[in-house]
Amino acid sequence: MYLEIDNLTKTIKGTTVLDGVTLSLERGRVYGLRGKNGSGKTMLMRAITGLIRPTSGTVAIEGKIIGKDESFPPSVGILLENPAFVSKYTGFKNLQVLADIQKNIGAEVIHETLQKVGLDPSDKRPYRKYSLGMKQRLGIACAVMESPDLILLDEPINALDPTGVDLVKSIIMEHKKRGALLLIACHDAQELDYLSDEVYYMAEGRITGHEVPGGDAL
């Protein structure tokens, strides 16, 4: 398995936000996370990316424990809740700045990724002037532009119009085909079932169920 989560627990100021989560996820598949607000979906994604430290339990990617063997997953793209960028930079400039950190991709790939999410790469407007939908598209472009092995998308279709939703679906399928592991949290049950190979249910920080869309709930 590519991603192994073993008995992951996180307690913040006495409140248990993740409670003994155990999951094994493999590449080339899309996994959905479904649950009410505060059920622990976003916190689980943060723990997988190494952005929060588990109180107990482990997250391992290809056998390497995050926070011990590696600080962060070596190849990860994330969209966590609201996308966050430098407000005075254009969308292209924002992605270029982030891409410059690892230097895995050049301007052409950024250009292409922006077009895929329906944004104009030559748009000179700063990020602060973007609509909510445009911000969301830029967040998705940022998560996938470097073609990471692991892609975590928290509510990726929030604020998107039907065209945007279709674009996101095609992007998810494209990255699934190339062998990425995608984990998606989404309130829209229909869209999540459509996109996911497997759906996990979460409540009060625990995995409470597992379903293969089109199959039986487990």
Next chain:
Amino acid sequence: MSSILKIELRRAFINKIFLIALALGLCFAIAHLLVVVIPYGVGDAWAAWRTGTKGSYPFSVYNTWLGATGYSIFTTLYYFILPLIVCLPYADSLYMDITSGYAANVISRIGKTRYFAAKAIAVFLSAGIVAILPLVINFLTAALFVPLLMPDPLAGTFPVSPRSMFADLFYTAPIAYLCIFGMLTFVVAGIVACLCLVFSYLLANRFIVLIAPFLLCVISYFVLTGSGLAGYSPINLLIPAQFHHVQFDWVVAVYGTIAALSTAFIAWRAASYEAL
């Protein structure tokens, strides 16, 4: 240079607020040139000295530039607001990055240590540049109008007394003296701005984070003035015209401790960073 440092430096320096902060400092430096330096340089007092009708030793650039005229409103105001303008360009960026979630975007790509280190370096350097550039421009322009005469301790007109810090240096190698004050200004401005990084974790409002070091400097200015230690407040310490006596080893001890504690705090917060 690491890619994250380049990115942070670009964000710190290619930035309208950086230019505004620099322009604010330059306003004082230029106003001082127009009101104090140029009228003296081209005026009757200087002309009279050249013809030999004035006293024995004229005012030189070492007692007419911005750092030497403690009596001037421009000098007083410049050094008073210095702790504020050095924070303007980039010191609140950690607070903004963390609260917006942008820090998580970067940290997931580069790691915590390099992100926090690059942030601190960019804040330090942007503050240092904003602090000393107006002073350098003022000094060099003043030198175009007023001669660089070697300071004479017997003239009694220079703002450095025998008890002042580096007094010997001022009267033997004044440029070296000014360079040391330039470095001191750069470092203390950098330390003051880096306090915003500390306050980013202690306060919950961007504006308050930005002005907290300034308020701290103002409080220290009034408290230390009352206790006879006025020279150790950053507002007084950095003025090369030393009206308050300080000892260099105590300056190093005080500001070194502040810098060490700030660095330790930021390192601790970097190590324990979580995008909650």
